[in-house]
Amino acid sequence: MIRMILLAMTLVVSQSFVCADESTDDILFSTSFEDGKVGSFQSLQDGTVQVRATGTAAITPKYAHTGKQCLHLLGDENNTITFILPEDLRSVKGISFHAERWTRRAPFSFRVEVQQDDTWREVAQLDYIVITGARFRSHVQLPITGDGETQAIRFQVTAASKSGVLIDDLSFHETAPKRPTPIPTSVMPSEPLELVDSQPLFTSGTQGTHTFRIPAIVTATNGDLLAVCDARRKSSGDLGYQRTIDIVCRRSIDNGKTWTPMEVIENIQDGGCSDASLIVDQVTGDIFCFYNYITADRSKKEYRFMVQKSSDHGKTWGEPVDFTDQVAGPELKNAFKFITSGRGIQTREGLLMHDYVHIGKGVIVFGSRDHGKTWEKMGEVSPGDESKVVQLPSGSLMVNSRISPGKRFIHRSSDGGKTWESNADFSLPDPNCNACIIQYTAQRDGYAKDRLLFCNAASNNGRKNLAVRISYDGGLTWSAGKVIDNGPSAYSSMTILKDGSIGVLYEPGYKEVRFVRFTLSALTGEKLNKPYVPHPTAGP
Known part of the structure; x- marks a missing residue:
């Protein structure tokens, strides 16, 4: 909801102003x-x-x-x-x-x-x-x-x-603009998506937890699924309002049919953690779990960045490592900053990439060139809030960000993140909510089509109507989409399973965190022309 009215252009007028990207002769x-x-x-x-x-x-x-x-x-x-x-x-x-x-x-x-x-x-x-x-x-x-x-x-x-x-x-x-502002559509996805499976994995009000929120899901290199979220023990509030939040997980070895009991990933005793996100290293098989941390001492409000590594497909986890100072300078010590929940990526070159938000300033992309041993800041884009990084088949990078109701903001880089071109995308209506984007297949890997998937609460008015769309041209255009859940729906995270089907972990409101699974055929009527195999370095 945002309004802009051309009002009162009436005043006494100066003839000297012209925008830099506008023609002056008309x-x-x-x-x-x-x-x-x-x-x-x-x-x-x-x-x-x-x-x-x-x-x-x-x-x-x-x-x-x-x-x-x-x-x-x-x-x-x-x-x-x-x-x-x-x-x-x-x-x-x-x-x-x-x-x-x-x-x-x-x-x-x-x-x-x-x-x-x-x-x-x-x-x-x-x-x-x-x-x-x-x-x-x-x-x-x-x-x-x-x-x-x-x-x-x-x-x-x-x-x-x-x-x-x-x-x-x-x-x-005197002439029409060469680049007119795209006007958002009021037509939202409405066709139901046929699901293979749908089941709650974390139910609020159970297991000593007031509210489960903030889903993240990935497929390990052995095919296991790892589903992660916040266990907000005392209330539904974010980390800034409470310090009693744990990062919990469940695993599945059978494409999401059954799941292990809930376990706690982090083992920090003197503070709270939230907004987990995951990256699978397809080269080493390691899984990295990132999250934000604040000490239990309420006189201290600094957000720190933590990462834990699993080398056995999510069964056990190493000690938390604070890597904040590697990716955020001293000027951001007390800034409101947090790692985006959901997932990061691994590029075809083997680079691990993720991002965090500096509220009100934009998005900082960070990564690792040595399989998670060290991390570094790699670039900035603005405007933006919670965002997802994706590498397209061409090798270019895209950051897809929530920004305000009615649209997403898209940043593209063809030089590895050194420079970015930024535009609003009104073809992806959004209520200002975290979403998920993932590269599914690429012609360069032998598939019939390049396929990019996007999942969000497809609504301009409230977090509802969770839908999935597909793009065959790197996100320049999108399908009408199909609806997973036409009721309340907020954050979502997506992964490709070992059989090529698609899994989504999402919030149907805030009463639970639910897992659903569907096929490419249900979404588009297509079938893969060969069995699904993730690229050896670009994770699913």
């Missing part, structure tokens, strides 16, 4: 609100430009993308600004501006409309476009279609009181 009108009088307004006249406003709009000197001022459209029901275009602006074919949603409080809706031939029609519904609290990171570019002249542009917003949107650097263009 601008009909631009403003960065530098000449507007500070304070609220209901109507404005700037030469032949007439603006009529309902609700509350104001020029504020507190925030700006460029200059010292911007427009703040405060929350109100049906807050509307109608921008009446003079004759010399009626050829407008594009709109561009930077925006920031002001607080996440509901309700929120925003749409842009145009009047052509005395008839109003919608240009775009933009509830999910603008990021909250990211300092004008949302750059919106909209085309105006239709053969008639555009007589007026209307921006309508509904938001909570004293909430709203900040807008700066607005321009009207």
Whole structure:
């Protein structure tokens, strides 16, 4: 939910502002609100430009993308600004501006409309476009279609009181934008996915645990399944609110049909651990379990990073190793940082890769070049929150991140993580929840198709509707998807089993952590053209 309204472009306007990635020769009108009088307004006249406003709009000197001022459209029901275009602006074919949603409080809706031939029609519904609290990171570019002249542009917003949107650097263009902002779909996956198996592995309220949360699952090199999660002993709260969390696991040697009793992985006695994630080293057979740790001393709030290694497919575990200082410098000592739960990867070159989040700043990718003996920081991407790293068949890297309701954020690197290209992906609607992405098959390994799988709570409004999609082009486009669970569903983790079927460990709400299994045929109608074998270094 994010709104961005093109409001009140009415003020006195400066003709000098242009975004760096926009053409300067097709601008009909631009403003960065530098000449507007500070304070609220209901109507404005700037030469032949007439603006009529309902609700509350104001020029504020507190925030700006460029200059010292911007427009703040405060929350109100049906807050509307109608921008009446003079004759010399009626050829407008594009709109561009930077925006920031002001607080996440509901309700929120925003749409842009145009009047052509005395008839109003919608240009775009933009509830999910603008990021909250990211300092004008949302750059919106909209085309105006239709053969008639555009007589007026209307921006309508509904938001909570004293909430709203900040807008700066607005321009009207004579041509449509070359890279228009993708508009998220409101159509969610709905077709049920036929499951081979479905069973709860960890049930909240049992085994001395208030709530089980945060799933992680991998397939060991011998084919065993390892399912891991938080055992939140006293409450459902995250690690910052309680220190009584253990990392627990169960194993299966028969493709998930039966499971061993629950065991505790970590053996730290003086603090809490959470958000486990796993990497299987296909070369050595070792499994690494990462998690976040805070000491029981509540005067200390530093998040530390721990890793434990199993060399017998998850049956036993070595001592915890604190590797925080290897991947996070002293400047992050007291920062809110945590390793993303779920899983990391091993690249075709044998490199182990994972990531952690620096809240409000982005995602740091880290890894090991020596099979887990040492770890190092490898790069940063932004914006981002809990993320997954995946290597595509081409060898390029992708970081798929939760960012805000309505979309995921995708970062791609073709040079091993030295540089990244970043874009929002509105084809993956998301309620701002941790998800899972995994490379399944590759043509370079003898399979008929490249196959990339993505699993998340496919909803723009709440954590629900767990669905799986497939991509054959490295995540550029995705299938409509099929639904595992149309009820409450939050975090999920995915793995490929030794028989080639697909396993998902997920949260159906927070009452349990559940394991399900399905086949490629159930998802797409396809069958593998040869038995599934993981790449010798790129784990399943």
